Amino acid sequence: MSKSYTNPTFFEDALQLSTSSFKRQLSAEGCINTGSIQWSNGSGINYLVNMIENTPYIQLDYNIGEKPIKYKVNLTSIPSNLGCGKLWYFLCPHTGKRCQKLHCINGYFLHRSAFNNAMYKIQSSSKKWREFQKGIKLSDKATAAYNETRKKYFKNHYKDKITKRGLRLIKAIEKSNDSDLLNVIRRL
Numbered sequence: 001m002s003k004s005y006t007n008p009t010f011f012e013d014a015l016q017l018s019t020s021s022f023k024r025q026l027s028a029e030g031c032i033n034t035g036s037i038q039w040s041n042g043s044g045i046n047y048l049v050n051m052i053e054n055t056p057y058i059q060l061d062y063n064i065g066e067k068p069i070k071y072k073v074n075l076t077s078i079p080s081n082l083g084c085g086k087l088w089y090f091l092c093p094h095t096g097k098r099c100q101k102l103h104c105i106n107g108y109f110l111h112r113s114a115f116n117n118a119m120y121k122i123q124s125s126s127k128k129w130r131e132f133q134k135g136i137k138l139s140d141k142a143t144a145a146y147n148e149t150r151k152k153y154f155k156n157h158y159k160d161k162i163t164k165r166g167l168r169l170i171k172a173i174e175k176s177n178d179s180d181l182l183n184v185i186r187r188l
Contacts, residue, residue: 007117008117008118009105009115009117009119010120011103012121014103014118015039016102016103017037017045017090017101017109018100018101019088019089019090019100020100022047025051026075026088027085029051031049032048032049032050032051032052033048033049034047035047035049045061046060047060047061048061056074057074058075058090059071059072059073071093073091073092073093073102073109074090075088075089075090076091077089090111093108094108095110095111097113138175138176141176142175142176144172145168145172146169146173149166149169156169
């Protein structure tokens with residue numbers, strides 16, 4: 001059974017800021033950089049990245065309607081697991097949680113846990129519908145794999161050994177057969 005209708009806000013529909021948007025500015029330690037980001041809906045935001053101070057931060061400056069909003073979002077980093085460089089994170093101004101993506105709902109860019117009535121679109125779907133969509137995706141992958149095996153110069157064996165590509169396609173076809181899409185459709 002799906003969740004009851006509460007008129008939720010979806011994270012996919014909200015404006016988002018990601019640390020990957022500031023990759024160049026965050027790698028230039030000891031500098032102050034400014035810039036702006038424009039979204040496809042016409043919204044925009046100006047920012048200032050301050051990497052000089054002990055606690056680096058991004059200052060956001062934008063308007064919601066006629067109301068100007070300006071505040072700081074602190075940054076933190078951890079060493080990369082590859083041993084080269086750092087991974088940068090926002091520290092949510094409301095919750096203090098470390099995250100790589102901030103969502104703008106009700107005028108402020110915050111961590112997703114700061115919003116009570118927001119969810120991802122998939123969360124509003126029923127379990128049966130999610131199972132059905134999963135089965136369709138598996139079926140589509142199997143169809144694409146089958147079509148690839150029927151191409152003119154496709155070889156699934158080389159010197160009497162199965163190729164990696166052939167093995168991958170066979171697994172995709174077998175996985176679809178295991179999902180039993182017809183049973184999912186019958187339960188709907």
